[in-house]
Amino acid sequence: MFTSSVCVDPRVIVQYLKAHALVVVTAESCTAGLIASRLAAIPGAGEVLECAFVVYDPKAKRRCLGVPAEVFERNNLTSEAVALEMARGALRHSDALAAVANTGVADDSDPHVPPGTQCYAWVFRDGGGTPREFTETRVFEGERNQIREASADYALGRIAHYHQASRK
Numbered sequence: 001m002f003t004s005s006v007c008v009d010p011r012v013i014v015q016y017l018k019a020h021a022l023v024v025v026t027a028e029s030c031t032a033g034l035i036a037s038r039l040a041a042i043p044g045a046g047e048v049l050e051c052a053f054v055v056y057d058p059k060a061k062r063r064c065l066g067v068p069a070e071v072f073e074r075n076n077l078t079s080e081a082v083a084l085e086m087a088r089g090a091l092r093h094s095d096a097l098a099a100v101a102n103t104g105v106a107d108d109s110d111p112h113v114p115p116g117t118q119c120y121a122w123v124f125r126d127g128g129g130t131p132r133e134f135t136e137t138r139v140f141e142g143e144r145n146q147i148r149e150a151s152a153d154y155a156l157g158r159i160a161h162y163h164q165a166s167r168k
Contacts (some may be wrong), residue, residue, distance in 0.1 A: 016047035034152035065089025132166035
């Protein structure tokens with residue numbers, strides 16, 4: 001379990017993105033735009049943030065990002081498989097080089113998923129090769145909005161890690 005006191009400086013993330021000429025698109029469910037908002041709060045973020053998809057409802061995930069119905073049938077909404085399809089869809093609908101996706105539950109609304117469970121995907125493309133894809137699941141403690149805030153911070157904080165891994 002992770003506490004909700006994750007500390008990430010969005011200025012450092014924006015500097016990293018600029019230094020590596022990375023433009024990001026986000027696909028957000030549980031965080032509902034918090035990931036993109038944290039980037040947008042930094043002056044100059046327009047150079048590194050292309051757009052954000054807030055797709056809270058499964059129908060929006062299908063309509064806006066093209067998440068296949070079969071993925072929902074085989075997996076819970078809070079799953080790495082759904083997060084990965086969200087990230088893939090965001091990249092298909094953008095010119096960004098990196099996608100960050102989040103889906104999860106911040107409360108006890110799903111009896112099959114522990115409260116605070118957050119699933120992520122980070123996908124990077126380099127122009128010609130196969131996109132490099134990474135997924136994770138984390139469980140955060142705290143109140144609903146503390147979990148959502150910590151989840152957004154975690155998603156941002158892992159961009160550099162997975163970008164470096166994608167270059168190996």
